[in-house]
Amino acid sequence: MPGMLTSNFTQKxxxxxxxxxxxxxxxxxxxxxREGDIERNLYLxxxxxxRMFYLSEFDEHIIRFxxxxxxxxxxxxxxxxxxxxxFIEAIRKTTVKEIxxxxxxxxRNESDENLRQYxxxxxxxxxxxxxxxxxxxxxxxxxxxxxxxxxxxNLFQHIPLKYIASYLRMxxxxxxxxxxx
Amino acid sequence: xxxKQGILIEELxxxxxxxxxxxxxxxxxxxxxxxAKKDPAQWSILECLEHLNLYGDFYLPEMEKxxxxxxxxxxxxxFKSGIIGNxxxxxxxxxxxxxxxMKSPKDKDPANSKLSxxxxxxxxxxxxxxxxxxxxxxxxxxxxxKVSISLTKLIKLRLGDTFRFYVYHIERxxxxxxxxxxxxxxEEQSRLHEPMRRIG
Numbered sequence: 413m414p415g416m417l418t419s420n421f422t423q424k425x426x427x428x429x430x431x432x433x434x435x436x437x438x439x440x441x442x443x444x445x446r447e448g449d450i451e452r453n454l455y456l457x458x459x460x461x462x463r464m465f466y467l468s469e470f471d472e473h474i475i476r477f478x479x480x481x482x483x484x485x486x487x488x489x490x491x492x493x494x495x496x497x498x499f500i501e502a503i504r505k506t507t508v509k510e511i512x513x514x515x516x517x518x519x520r521n522e523s524d525e526n527l528r529q530y531x532x533x534x535x536x537x538x539x540x541x542x543x544x545x546x547x548x549x550x551x552x553x554x555x556x557x558x559x560x561x562x563x564x565x566n567l568f569q570h571i572p573l574k575y576i577a578s579y580l581r582m583x584x585x586x587x588x589x590x591x592x593x
Numbered sequence: 594x595x596x597k598q599g600i601l602i603e604e605l606x607x608x609x610x611x612x613x614x615x616x617x618x619x620x621x622x623x624x625x626x627x628x629a630k631k632d633p634a635q636w637s638i639l640e641c642l643e644h645l646n647l648y649g650d651f652y653l654p655e656m657e658k659x660x661x662x663x664x665x666x667x668x669x670x671x672f673k674s675g676i677i678g679n680x681x682x683x684x685x686x687x688x689x690x691x692x693x694x695m696k697s698p699k700d701k702d703p704a705n706s707k708l709s710x711x712x713x714x715x716x717x718x719x720x721x722x723x724x725x726x727x728x729x730x731x732x733x734x735x736x737x738x739k740v741s742i743s744l745t746k747l748i749k750l751r752l753g754d755t756f757r758f759y760v761y762h763i764e765r766x767x768x769x770x771x772x773x774x775x776x777x778x779x780e781e782q783s784r785l786h787e788p789m790r791r792i793g
């Protein structure tokens with residue numbers, strides 16, 4: 413999710429993306445990562461939007477979005493080098509910059525300061541995950557929406573309502589109704 | 594129709610495995626090919642699979658629910674078909690590549706919905722779920738345990754017949770889907786058609 417730390421490491425990372433990353437354009441419906449792939453890249457979304465979801469027998473459960481300025485990848489696969497359990501799909505034409513795990517590891521190991529700030533970045537991610545866990549325990553749809561908007565105020569500008577509804581685990585009609593109330 | 598439970602389940606697992614293999618082979622095709630149809634009244638590969646997915650959305654949870662409540666029994670116990678259940682199962686059967694023509698209920702009609710290749714992935718997940726349920730079913734009384742049909746809760750079939758009907762239905766639509774594949778493509782597939790020793 414956007415809302416990153418403006419630490420030096422993040423800035424260095426963005427600079428690295430600027431100078432060294434490979435550009436990739438994918439059309440709506442194309443995948444950055446599919447379930448079963450091993451995630452080897454970290455993506456920075458330049459334009460467009462993607463959704464990350466888990467496919468069960470019955471549904472596509474969206475767990476995360478990436479839009480302009482987001483860093484995104486199938487993180488558990490990236491870390492463990494085991495097959496991804498998630499799909500990352502473009503919901504409209506999207507341009508990303510990608511760097512490899514090797515690039516990231518090199519950057520983070522470059523200095524003690526980089527390593528320290530990388531840890532801070534991870535800590536922030538972990539906290540976001542816990543927030544998300546709480547999201548899912550909350551029964552009130554209004555409250556669920558509020559929590560997500562507090563974290564990402566511009567969500568509706570980037571992502572169609574039906575996908576946000578899936579992320580919030582409610583019907584699109586319910587989400588419409590809450591927004592209009 | 595009477596058959597030992599263990600043997601029935603083996604047959605159904607075998608058909609399911611073949612269906613999975615066919616679906617996996619479809620992943621080699623382009624999105625265009627997956628959406629193509631030989632004539633407008635027919636269903637494309639993705640439409641066939643999505644139709645099956647829609648049935649799975651109802652039947653898999655239903656079958657699982659009843660399975661978990663069912664009485665235990667030995668796998669050599671004999672399953673006896675019910676009259677209605679046997680009728681439905683036979684309706685679905687594929688015999689030497691021939692099928693009876695039938696209309697589908699409206700809510701299970703996938704035509705005109707926008708379909709992506711994820712339909713195949715979802716089908717494969719449902720197939721794995723089905724296999725899990727079939728395996729559990731070996732030692733559950735398939736004659737006494739009843740499952741509603743999707744059309745109405747008022748009609749319940751024996752679980753053994755539901756399994757048969759459900760698996761033959763999958764076989765039927767995969768055969769239909771395969772007709773959309775051009776000859777010469779995926780040559781493996783023609784061997785998957787060999788008529789199986791049929792029980793009952």
